[in-house]
Structure formats: C-alpha cells, structure tokens
Amino acid sequence: MATRLSHFNHKTxxxxxxxxxxxxxxxxxxxxxARTQSYWASVEAEIEAYLKKSIxxxxxxxxxxxxxxxxxxxxxxxxxxxxxxxxxxxxxGRDQAMAAAAAIHxxxxxxxxxxxxxxTDRPRPRPGIQHKYDPNIELLTGDGIIPFGLExxxxxxxPARTKPDKILRVxxxxxxxxxxxxxxxxxxxxxxxxxLGSEYDIIEYVCRKKEGELHACGAACGAILGGGAExxxxxxxxxxxxAGMVQGIQGKKKAGLMEEKIEKLKELAHKELKSLKGKKTExxxxxxxxxxxxxxxx
Amino acid sequence: MATRLSHFNHKTxxxxxxxxxxxxxxxxxxxxxARTQSYWASVEAEIEAYLKKSIxxxxxxxxxxxxxxxxxxxxxxxxxxxxxxxxxxxxxGRDQAMAAAAAIHxxxxxxxxxxxxxxTDRPRPRPGIQHKYDPNIELLTGDGIIPFGLExxxxxxxPARTKPDKILRVxxxxxxxxxxxxxxxxxxxxxxxxxLGSEYDIIEYVCRKKEGELHACGAACGAILGGGAExxxxxxxxxxxxAGMVQGIQGKKKAGLMEEKIEKLKELAHKELKSLKGKKTExxxxxxxxxxxxxxxx
Numbered sequence: 001m002a003t004r005l006s007h008f009n010h011k012t013x014x015x016x017x018x019x020x021x022x023x024x025x026x027x028x029x030x031x032x033x034a035r036t037q038s039y040w041a042s043v044e045a046e047i048e049a050y051l052k053k054s055i056x057x058x059x060x061x062x063x064x065x066x067x068x069x070x071x072x073x074x075x076x077x078x079x080x081x082x083x084x085x086x087x088x089x090x091x092x093g094r095d096q097a098m099a100a101a102a103a104i105h106x107x108x109x110x111x112x113x114x115x116x117x118x119x120t121d122r123p124r125p126r127p128g129i130q131h132k133y134d135p136n137i138e139l140l141t142g143d144g145i146i147p148f149g150l151e152x153x154x155x156x157x158x159p160a161r162t163k164p165d166k167i168l169r170v171x172x173x174x175x176x177x178x179x180x181x182x183x184x185x186x187x188x189x190x191x192x193x194x195x196l197g198s199e200y201d202i203i204e205y206v207c208r209k210k211e212g213e214l215h216a217c218g219a220a221c222g223a224i225l226g227g228g229a230e231x232x233x234x235x236x237x238x239x240x241x242x243a244g245m246v247q248g249i250q251g252k253k254k255a256g257l258m259e260e261k262i263e264k265l266k267e268l269a270h271k272e273l274k275s276l277k278g279k280k281t282e283x284x285x286x287x288x289x290x291x292x293x294x295x296x297x298x
Numbered sequence: 299m300a301t302r303l304s305h306f307n308h309k310t311x312x313x314x315x316x317x318x319x320x321x322x323x324x325x326x327x328x329x330x331x332a333r334t335q336s337y338w339a340s341v342e343a344e345i346e347a348y349l350k351k352s353i354x355x356x357x358x359x360x361x362x363x364x365x366x367x368x369x370x371x372x373x374x375x376x377x378x379x380x381x382x383x384x385x386x387x388x389x390x391g392r393d394q395a396m397a398a399a400a401a402i403h404x405x406x407x408x409x410x411x412x413x414x415x416x417x418t419d420r421p422r423p424r425p426g427i428q429h430k431y432d433p434n435i436e437l438l439t440g441d442g443i444i445p446f447g448l449e450x451x452x453x454x455x456x457p458a459r460t461k462p463d464k465i466l467r468v469x470x471x472x473x474x475x476x477x478x479x480x481x482x483x484x485x486x487x488x489x490x491x492x493x494l495g496s497e498y499d500i501i502e503y504v505c506r507k508k509e510g511e512l513h514a515c516g517a518a519c520g521a522i523l524g525g526g527a528e529x530x531x532x533x534x535x536x537x538x539x540x541a542g543m544v545q546g547i548q549g550k551k552k553a554g555l556m557e558e559k560i561e562k563l564k565e566l567a568h569k570e571l572k573s574l575k576g577k578k579t580e581x582x583x584x585x586x587x588x589x590x591x592x593x594x595x596x
Contacts, residue, residue: 063478063486107445114441118418119433135417139437140485143412144478146444147405151473154466164462168452171469175449180361180442187438188361 036286043081043094047105048072050098054152066133066141067148073132074109078287079211079218079244085284086219086236089276092226099156100170100221106149107178108214113142115187150174162225170221177217186210200258207248208241215244232279235272242269243288334584341379341392345403346370348396352450364431364439365446371430372407376585377509377516377542383582384517384534387574390524397454398468398519404447405476406512411440413485448472460523468519475515484508498556505546506539513542530577533570540567541586 025033055068080101087097118135131138153171157164176182186209189202219240223233242265249258249265266288273281323331353366378399385395416433429436451469455462474480484507487500517538521531540563547556547563564586571579 060483060486063483067478111441114437117437119437120416120418121432121434134419136419136489137486139412139415139417140482140489141478142441143409143444143485144482146441147448147473147477150445150448151470151477154469154473157463157466159463164466165455165457167466168455168462171452172449175445175452179445179449180365180439184438184442185358185361187441188358188435191434191438 032282036283039085039283040078040081040286043084044076046094046098047080047084047101051102051105054102055148063141063144066137067144069132070113070138070141071106071109071145074105074112077105077108077211077214078247079108079214079240080105081218082215082240082243082284082287083218083222083225085287086222086228086240087226088222089236089279089281089284090223090226090228090232092222092228093161096162096225097222099153100174100225101218103149103153103174104214104218104221106145106152107174107183110142110145110149111178111183111187113138113145117142146178166224169224173217173221173224177213182213182217183210186213200254200261203249203252203254203258204245204261207245207252211244211248211251212241213244215240215247219243232276235275239269239272239284242266242272246288330580334581337383337581338376338379338584341382342374344392344396345378345382345399348400349403352400353446361439361442364435365442367430368411368436368439369404369407369443372403372410375403375406375509375512376545377406377512377538378403379516380513380538380541380582380585381516381520381523383585384520384526384538385524386520387534387577387579387582388521388524388526388530390520390526391459394460394523395520397451398472398523399516401447401451401472402512402516402519404443404450405472405481408440408443408447409476409481409485411436411443415440444476464522468522471515471519471522475511480511480515481508484511498552498559501547501550501552501556502543502559505543505550509542509546509549510539511542513538513545517541530574533573537567537570537582540564540570544586 051071055064055071057064057068083101083104084094084097088094116131117138118131133141150171153167153174156162157167178184186206189209190206192202216237217240219236220233223236228236246262246265246269249255249262252258255262269288270285273285349369353362353369355362355366381399381402382392382395386392414429415436416429431439448469451465451472454460455465476482484504487507488504490500514535515538517534518531521534526534544560544563544567547553547560550556553560567586568583571583
C-alpha cells in the first residue's frame, strides 16, 4: 500500500493526513475508517492501472516516455476517484467510469505540467516539480496529454453498456471544466491577471475554478455514466464543487485563516449528500473528512 | 473578398499564389478556376463565421479576448476547408461538417500559438507571430483552445442528422491527428529531438505528421460526417495525407530541392481522387493545384 501511494501529493491526497490527527477514534469507527480507506485506495489503484495500460511506452519513445512520466509525476486529484465513486453511488459499475476518471486525471496532469513550465516571464522555477525534460518537451507533452485524455474517453464507447450520447455529454463536461470557463480561468486568476477583490476572494475564486469545478465535473460525470437521475447528477455536482473547494483552500498557505469558509463549504457539501436519500453516502462523504479516510489502523 | 481573405497566411493558403503563375489559362479554364476559387472562399468564410459565432468575447474577458485573438491570428489551415469539401463530396450537407472543421482549425491554432511561445530553451523569438500577450497568457490560451475545439464538436450533436457515435469517431480522429501520434510527434521531430535520417527525411516526416495527418484527418472526418462509405473515407484520407504533405513541403525553405517528392505526392493524391468514380472531384483536386484555384479573373 505504501508503495502504491508513495507518489501521492501530500497537499491534495486525503490518505496522507492521518498522523496529524490528534483524536483517537473508537474501535467501531476504526472499522468504518478502514473500509473507507481501502475503498479509496482500491479506486485510485484501478485508475492508475487503467492509465498505465493506456499509455504504454511505445514508439516514438521520445514522445511516449515523457507522456508516461509526466502523467504519473503529477499529483493525483481526488476528482478522478470521485468520478468512480459517484458512478458506483448511483448504481453504476466501476468500469463504466474508468475512462472518464482517467481523462480527468490526464487533463489535470497536463495543466500541472504547463503550470510548472519555465516561461520567459516566469523567471524563477516554480517549486514542486522535478524537471526531467527540457521546457520544449514538457510543453509538447502537455499538448499531447489533453487530446489523449479525450481520445481515451471517446474510444471507451461500449454501446451495449453506455450510450454514445452519454459519452459526448461527459466530454462536454470535462472540456468545460478544464477549459477557458473552468480550470484555465482559475489559472489566469492565480497569476493575478485579474483583480477580483481581496486576497481571500481570489483564493476562493481560484479554488472554485480549479479544484472545485474539476471535482464537480468528476462527480457529475460519474453520476451520468452510472445512470443517475438528473437530480442526482446535479446534487453530486454541487457536492463535488464544495468538496473540491475545501481541498483547494486547504492546500493554500492562507488556509489557517479561512477555517470559517472551509467549515461552511463542508456543511454545504454534507447537506447535498443528505438529500440523496436511500444512497450509501458514507464513502463519498469521507472526501471532506480526511481524518476519517486516512486514520491508520494500529 | 480581399478583406475576408486578408488574414490568410501566404505560406499555406492556396488563394494567394495567383499572381506568380506565369501561364495564362484559356477562357474556359478561367470559368472553372473562378468556380473553384469561389467555392473555397465560401467554405473558408463559413468556417470563419462559425468560429466567430462560437467564440464570443464574453466574461471573463481576460480569458476570452486572447482566445478570440489567437484563434484568428493563426494562419488558416486548408485541412478545415477540406473537411467541409469532403463532406459535400460524399453527399453530406455543409453544416454537418462545420463543427469538425472549426475544431480542426482550433487544434491547429493552439499548436501554432504554443509553437511560437518563448520558452527558456528557445532563446530567440520565432518569426511569424506578433506577440500581443505575455507568454503565460499565450500558454493558457492554447490550453483553453484545445478542449474548446472538442467541446464545440461534442456539443454539435444533432441526433436527427448525425448519430452521436459518428461524432465520437470524429473526436477520436481529431485527437489522434493532433496528439502524440500525430501533430505533437511532428513538432518533436521538428525540434530535432530525434534524428530520423537526412534533412529531407526529417522534412518529409514532419510534413507527414503535421500538415499531412491534419489534412488526412480533415478529409476523413468530412467523409464520415457526410455519410461516406468506408472505402470513400479511406480514399479521401489518403488524398488528404498526400495533399497536406504537398502543402507542408511547399512551405519549407528546401521546397525547391524537393520538387520530385512534391510531384510524386501530387500524383498519388490525383490517383486517389480518380478511384472515386462518379464523384465531382474537380473542386477538391484544386487543393493540390494552387494555380487552378488561385488565378485571378481578368
């Protein structure tokens, strides 16, 4: 397990926050936590296996080796796992959401690669990434990963299980969340290109556009593919938005000063899950309660 | 007309080579040429109008204004027009190919923008583009244009006219041609990252992967959307590959030394069209005979 999760980014993964939790849970709670933890770990492992199978290192190796490396060098986003969990929550099979989850990770990995690209107006290298390749290669690899993610999804069509119009709907969801109205807008604002208000307003906006909308998209895509009703899709989308924003804000330096905002967002997220009557929401709710998901059994 | 075409890139557009043609065509030929020219001009104008409608300058303007600008700052690729022409050739309606043609232009515009990005390992600015924005903005805009092109296509689904599985097939075509196995591979080789053989071998490979496969994709997508038979789709794909390579090589400094290669490719392209019995191939064949398409009526 430790090996499988070792590449996880400590800022975004919810598996890695366990040891700092001062509370000692009850034995019954520990069983629930173990179940939750093993659920997310199995989802993450399956997404990873799916990606590894999908990006073989083949000819031309100068193209595919960096693509493979940069796909896995990026920290995992729980938006991909949420896609699978939302699909299962509404009664779908895990395999139905796998291509969409992989596509979400790939779009996120491309964005991560480009965010860390040394441009001439980014004089100092950004922390957080080991540059194994020249900027030219990292730029092109990111450019290759974006269409590849969507190709994977478009190719995943199995008319016997999922209607092609559902796949198209999911493609629209993912392109919107990761394009100019979503993630790219967040990246713009993060660069300080627009001044939206106070520093906290900007953090909130960036986290809404980046982690928020990516998780919203993940949850909605999973629910669409799993055959959820429109109401369930929208409820899970709102849950994803709040849960993603929580993750985004918690990863910021100013998180300690935004506790009130975080609690409010968690409350909103929980409220959405409560409205999903008759559904097993414990697993998915652990996304906003890292300590529940992450505690080690000892 | 002059205004509408004034933004055309002189290297790739086939409308702009007229005045250097020393041969004087016959009056009958002039009529055919005028028809051909007005056909391509109308196709290009419709693609442009479709793109303009699809990318309004809306909020956030910091995101959409550069997106609009960089979409139209890129030289036009005839691969987009070929998509429309192939669709009409097999009996489809022009509107059925419009979203795919726009997506092809957008993918090409994103690649063009990123190719001209000043990276730290690209010390001298590349010629051919006026940098209106900072590198950060151009990078992000390119990243936004790629998913937007595919979103446009996925959203274009009109089940009454085109089955969603056809749109998915076209998405796979476009993502492959513009991703790591196609255009991105060509860009790698253009940077000299791999040494494939002689200088001419590299030019040929790059032109196959860039202009060649983009035109092959354009022709195939048009034929798919227009309801062409599998054989027609593959014939038009091969025509597009050769025609695109001709355009690519003709745009290179060494083109004068590759006349034999160019003639061979034109011959291969014509051979493909001849096999399309009973189809009106004059319009499409003008793509490899710029003088026919471009001569001015005087």
